[in-house]
Amino acid sequence: MTLTSRTFEVLAAFTPEHRTRRLAELAATSGLPLTTTHRIVADLVRCGALERAPDGSLHVGLRLWEIGSLAPRGNALRDVALPFLEDLYVATRENVQLAVREGLESVFVERLTGREAVTVMTRVGTRFPLTSTGVGRALLAHAPADVQEAALARPVRRWTPFTEVDPARLRAGLAEVRRTGVAVSDREVTRDAVSVAAPVRGPGGDVVAAVSLVVRHGTVSPPALGPAVRAAALGISRALGAPPSAVRKSLWREEPAPADAAQDRDPPAPSPRPGGPP
Template identity: 85%
Template sequence: MWTGHAVRVTLTSRTFEVLAAFTPARRSQRLADLAAATGLPLTTTHRIVGDLLRCGALERGPDGTLHVGLRLWEIGSLAPRGNALRDAALPFLEDLYVATRENVQLAVREGLESVFVERLTGRDAVTVMTRVGTRFPLASTGVGRALLAHAPADVQEAALALPVRRWTPHTVTDPARLRAALAEVRRTGVAVSDREVTPDAVSVAAPVRGPDGDVVAAVSLVVHSGAASPVALGPAVRAAALGISRTLGAPPSAVRNQLWRDTATAPEGAEREPPAPTAPPR
């Protein structure tokens, strides 16, 4: 994972490597699996696992396999970019879900990846590859492009320098085309990924701004390809993002700029998008 600086190997970093070896596809592992995944000696892995078991960060199942412990989940739930952001966003995400019954997602950027912190989905919603807590490269997804378009210049350059996986025949991998796509996100306030990750899904995303006006997250709506055009979905996604931004305390100037952009880029004859809804009583 890109961090922008060298990482010194310490006991703490090795401990985190062991924890990071658990993934959605590898939720339960044996000691030998962890040693192989991290490249650490078996004796070192055994010592680290013992410490993690004693503090509750790992737990051992009846069959002897290891999995992430409840204590680690309790600590992780305190992360402000996860739980606090999710609490502010959830009323708007729920409104968007109720209106569409499709996938509604919230993600933040960490390094050159997006981390999904919330996802609402319906029984008939299009299948997506993302889950809460998973990471995904920035370049191909709607939320990823919404985040990358507003990231610092060095982050953008680092992301564009990486090879982009061709998920489908529609995946944009050319750096020049990706630069143009990011410029379009900044111009319109909306990011679109049209069948670029799965061949039957279209993602429309918009950035969420925090108290200092910087983009801190992105919200997306992922629907069946052909169900609706990205142009038609954009206003609802932008409204949800603006509502979350207001709840987080984004400066009025940032909200006004987004509303102006919505009007300036609307098709000729289209009505101006109404202000973002306020959160319902809780």
């Protein structure tokens, strides 16, 4: 293991659940000897990548955040997308999310939410498997074939009783995403939330991100949310410089049909009032 990989093992020990760590915890979590961890931590503190609190505990430093903010698929994408995300949020007052794909996971790079919006598990920087979330499915549906097969070959975590875990049904769902231009995750991560997502295309025409709207289950039917989410995704695609031919692929799509009875879903709620869902 190189020094760089060992350094990343130490940094990876910090998670949303463990934002503060002590030296011994870093060594245990990274699997590195205590002396090696001490040496790496000392270097990271000197350069500002880690900071030490008065009680001796360690947390991620501002310098590391400054460097991370330069990632083109993070803040650069966020800067272009934010006006469209804000428009979608103002129209709905619901959770609006933007994510990119990294390997077999989606990484959330932006999230807007209101006080009365349904609680979600995501935050900026959160990673989720591609198979269960709305943005994940929008990204996976347009990923290379080998990525799709690798994702479907892995065991799918059953977050709720509604989580789809059957590879054949998931594969059929991805085909539906490509047909309609919209991905739906209905109570598949939390029991009270529905996510509707659409892909975002970049300058080369490839899907580079996905935008989603997450609402409380039973307030609005997923098909009613599709046009607004797709419009936001198309606006971001154009702002990123997606070629007109790629944008046209997403312009005229049929709305996704309500989930079938075989999945034992509740019937869709009435369409939202003008101005967006409550």
